Amino acid sequence: MNRRLFSKLHRWMTIVVIMGILYSIPLLSFLQKTGSYSFYENRMLAEAPVFSVSSVMDGSFFEGCEEYLSNRIYKRNRWMSAYTAAHLHLLKKSVVNDVVVAENLLLTPLTPQPPFLSYGDLGVRAADDLRRLKDKVESVGGKLVVLGVPEQYSILRDRYPFPLFNNDVNLTAIETTFFNSVAQAGIEAVNMKPYYERSSDRTLLYAKTDHHYRLEGAYLTYSVLCEKLVDLGLNIRITKEEDFEYVELPNPFLGSRAKKLIGRSPVEEHLSIYKLKDEIPFTRCDNGVPVDASVFALPNSDEAPVEYLVYMGGDVAETVIQTSRPELPDVLLFGNSFTNALETFLYTSFNETRSLDLRLYHEMGILEYIEEYRPDVVVCLRYDLEYLLQSGNGIIE
Amino acid sequence: MVFSSPVFLFIFLPFVFGIYFLVPSKQLPLRNLVLLCFSLFFYFYGEQRATVVILMSIAGNYFFALAISEQKQECSRKRQVVLWSSVLFNLGILFYYKYANFFFENLNLFLSEPVEAAHIALPIGVSFFTFQGMSYVFDVYRGLPPQRNILNVALYISLFPQLVAGPIVRYETIQSELTSRQESSELVFAGLSRFVVGLGKKMLLANTMGEIADSIFQLDFAVLSPCLSWLGAAAYAFQILFDFSGYSDMAIGLGLVFGFHFLDNFNYPYISTSITEFWRRWHISLSTWFRDYVYIPLGGNRKGSGRQIVNIAFVWALTGLWHGAAWNFVVWGLYFAFLLIVEKLVLGRVLEKAWRPLAHLYSLTMILIGWVIFNSPNLEYIGHYLSTMFSLNIYNPIAPGYGWFYIQQYKIEWILCFVFSTPLIKIAVQRYQKNPTFEVLHSLSVIAVLLVSILYMVNTSFNPFIYFRF
Known part of the structure; x- marks a missing residue:
């Protein structure tokens, strides 16, 4: 082939390929049928904007078009997965999609920040709130225990690869301030961090790819909490390790951090559930509606990935478990998703177990709730990143 | 609409390519019309209400250029009046939309009773299309023929590839291509x-x-x-x-x-x-615009070194301000003015060796x-x-x-x-x-x-x- 013809042919082929890409992607995007939910992002995808003169003139129509096309581009998950794989395996990045890829572990990236100097005031404020809570619990004849659990990256902070920042100074300061303030206020509290730290391998207690603890960590939390309650004079029966057996699920575990890696996580792990040797019959109501009497939400097949949602089916505003054992006390537990795995054990020791997530429950404030249901024990579960915050489950009103 | 967005790449571009090349190449005015419509839509997409600003700029510069060309060369005074009117018109647009907030913020620092200024939104690309509009009038003033067809002026000022982020295309660069150009697979x-x-x-x-x-x-x-x-x-x-x-x-x-x-x-x-060389290589369309339309008309280096230093400082303060209405941009411009002056006076010779x-x-x-x-x-x-x-x-x-x-x-x-x-x-x-x-x-x-x-x-x-x- 002569040189000129070759150049012309090659030029046209390149133009055709580029144009082919520019034309086929939008065409395929509009032809493909996609659901409205993005599994990896846990959100609804943008819908097509509604055309109107006002939406055009205020720009919202065009913004909607941008978002819609970005969200619905052809094989979007595959593009994102390829991007993630390239960054993980080809470019060997230590932070990908806002996840730190440490040795056999996924953590969250942190921005270096200087030590914050005003924790003292926040501690006093948090303790004041908890003192009001304690007064209310005691006014109905109950006992309050504040249960502190660290987040995964906090308990595994020494596993951050150099030179990534692990915020140790601030995390330690927050923890110390909180528990000192709570102790000064005369509130019973359990800091789980030292218990977890005694473990030879903290990744047996905490997930490698998720920000929560594993069921094993939840059990340790449960047993330490129950021992504390027994010390406080409560008549409860603690479920011992010999009373149940762990069952490892064959399904791949898709932790929150692994999920951000669009299923390309280099770290694999499996979740466990447990089976009691002597079953305890119970009923369960979520948000006032009776549901299956189960504390594990298992997938339909052994291949389907499972998430932390396997425990209690995820976050629910209000869950009530009745075991019809009036000789045992009633407990109210409130906190964020760390309560889910804990609840799977907690109900075994109580007559009635109520669980609230104040981020989702808005019918009444926690003080009013206690007044209405008058539990024997109130467990306020806080995780260490929010020890000093007055939001979500830190709103005591 | 930015070039790196899916809407531009997968919707706008396929449409504009498709429709433009569907029009036979002999029908250049029609192809220009297609480009103009897409260019105005491109602007409207990002700036619905401010589209009127660019239309105003197009109309204003079209009439100023015609007015200049209609004055005979020997009526230099009238031509200058029209030229300065166009400068005032363009800078007025720029000042109102880009610098008014900054001006009043700073003015209020010196006033006991602050002036309540309406917060004016900055239209995208106003600095670029204003400078292109000015370039059109300046080049006509310098002798290039004006466009009789306002659609060609509109296309020159609003051509979407360079509309919102440059380069600042001078009229003389594409004047002939507006009415006659070759397109090819190459x-x-x-x-x-x-x-x-x-x-x-x-x-x-x-x-x-x-x-x-x-x-x-x-x-x-x-x-x-x-x-x-x-x-x-x-x-x-x-x-x-x-x-x-x-x-x-x-x-x-x-x-x-x-x-x-x-x-x-x-x-x-x-x-x-050297910094002198840097500015010959960086944002060339802007630095040559300022050189040819501001620095040289001010006298450049032809009126002694003292005046040259003042000219450099003035041009670079303007260059800084052009980038944004904030003091750090002025400082940035003056910083480079200082370096350029030092290089011109002393350092340039040292750096060469x-x-x-x-x-x-x-x-x-x-x-x-x-x-x-x-x-x-x-x-x-x-x-x-x-x-x-x-x-x-x-x-x-x-x-x-x-x-x-x-x-x-x-x-x-x-x-x-x-x-x-x-x-x-x-x-x-x-x-x-x-x-x-x-x-x-x-x-x-x-x-x-x-x-x-x-x-x-x-x-x-x-x-x-x-x-x-x-």
């Missing part, structure tokens, strides 16, 4: 390749360097070490280079596809051995300091950042060695930035472009860059919901 190929290279620069290099620069410039000063601060400045230098030159490449490439030849806007500015690596080091250091000034939110921040850069306290106990993270995490991107900021690739392309294998490799690389850029573009829409924070 130009389409060259244009698409250039567009893709620009897209790659933006998506793969500028955005990544932007991540580094943003995170370092947002760090608390207690955490910022000298090493980190230099890294932040270097990342920002690469970000702004590849962002801006990438956009210019995309604009030049799209221009080529439609048969327009815009001039290059960047010529490897970071290989300069100096060991080249040393001259490069000097230039890069001064350029990085310039970018710190440019990227700082206020004057106080500039002081803090620069003092950190030159601090001798290298060890930072809060995040020791943190700078290494930015080097290790982005090592490939740093290398690519270094390579692409030099003419190495250009030299290789020129040397081997006759080789058929290289030609194929070049095309494959262009296609690969396009696909990888799309990969990055799609991933920017990855937006995990708050469950990751519980």
Whole structure:
């Protein structure tokens, strides 16, 4: 082939390929049928904007078009997965999609920040709130225990690869301030961090790819909490390790951090559930509606990935478990998703177990709730990143 | 609508290409009309209500140029009056939309009763299309024939490839191409390749360097070490280079596809051995605009060195202000004015004789300091950042060695930035472009860059919901 013809042919082929890409992607995007939910992002995808003169003139129509096309581009998950794989395996990045890829572990990236100097005031404020809570619990004849659990990256902070920042100074300061303030206020509290730290391998207690603890960590939390309650004079029966057996699920575990890696996580792990040797019959109501009497939400097949949602089916505003054992006390537990795995054990020791997530429950404030249901024990579960915050489950009103 | 958005790439561009090339090439006025409609829609897409501003600019400059051309050359006074009226008109638009808020904010510092100024939104690209409008009137004043058809003026001012981020295309550059131009597969190929290279620069290099620069410039000063601060400045230098030159490449490439030849806007500015050279290589369309339409008419270097220094300072204060209505931009402009004056008076001769690596080091250091000034939110921040850069306290106990993270995490991107900021690739392309294998490799690389850029573009829409924070 002569040189000129070759150049012309090659030029046209390149133009055709580029144009082919520019034309086929939008065409395929509009032809493909996609659901409205993005599994990896846990959100609804943008819908097509509604055309109107006002939406055009205020720009919202065009913004909607941008978002819609970005969200619905052809094989979007595959593009994102390829991007993630390239960054993980080809470019060997230590932070990908806002996840730190440490040795056999996924953590969250942190921005270096200087030590914050005003924790003292926040501690006093948090303790004041908890003192009001304690007064209310005691006014109905109950006992309050504040249960502190660290987040995964906090308990595994020494596993951050150099030179990534692990915020140790601030995390330690927050923890110390909180528990000192709570102790000064005369509130019973359990800091789980030292218990977890005694473990030879903290990744047996905490997930490698998720920000929560594993069921094993939840059990340790449960047993330490129950021992504390027994010390406080409560008549409860603690479920011992010999009373149940762990069952490892064959399904791949898709932790929150692994999920951000669009299923390309280099770290694999499996979740466990447990089976009691002597079953305890119970009923369960979520948000006032009776549901299956189960504390594990298992997938339909052994291949389907499972998430932390396997425990209690995820976050629910209000869950009530009745075991019809009036000789045992009633407990109210409130906190964020760390309560889910804990609840799977907690109900075994109580007559009635109520669980609230104040981020989702808005019918009444926690003080009013206690007044209405008058539990024997109130467990306020806080995780260490929010020890000093007055939001979500830190709103005591 | 930015060039690196899916809507531009997958909706706007296919439509404009499709409809433009459906019109027979002999029907140039019709093709121009297609381009004009798409260009105005392109502007309307981002600035619905402010579209009237660009229409006003088009109409105003069209009539001013006609008015100038209708005056005979010997009626210089009348021509000058019209010319100055056009300058006032264009600068009036620019002042009202870009500088009024800044002006009143500063004026209020001196007034006991502050003036309540309406907060005016800045229309996208107002600095670019205003300067193009002025260029049209100036070039007609200098003797080029005006466009009798207002649609051609509208197309010149609003042509979408260069509308919102330049390069500032002077009227003389494309005057003849507005009414007569050749389009060919060579130009389409060259244009698409250039567009893709620009897209790659933006998506793969500028955005990544932007991540580094943003995170370092947002760090608390207690955490910022000298090493980190230099890294932040270097990342920002690469970000702004590849962002801006990438956009210019995309604009030049799209221009080529439609048969327009815009001039290059960047010529490897970071290989300069002096600041004078840097400004011959950086944002060439702006610096030559100021040189030809402001500096030289002010007298340039023809009225003695004292006047020249004043001219340089004035032009560079304006250059700074052109970039944004804030004091750091004025300081940035004056900083370069100072360096240019010093180089003109003394340092230039020294640098010419100096060991080249040393001259490069000097230039890069001064350029990085310039970018710190440019990227700082206020004057106080500039002081803090620069003092950190030159601090001798290298060890930072809060995040020791943190700078290494930015080097290790982005090592490939740093290398690519270094390579692409030099003419190495250009030299290789020129040397081997006759080789058929290289030609194929070049095309494959262009296609690969396009696909990888799309990969990055799609991933920017990855937006995990708050469950990751519980």
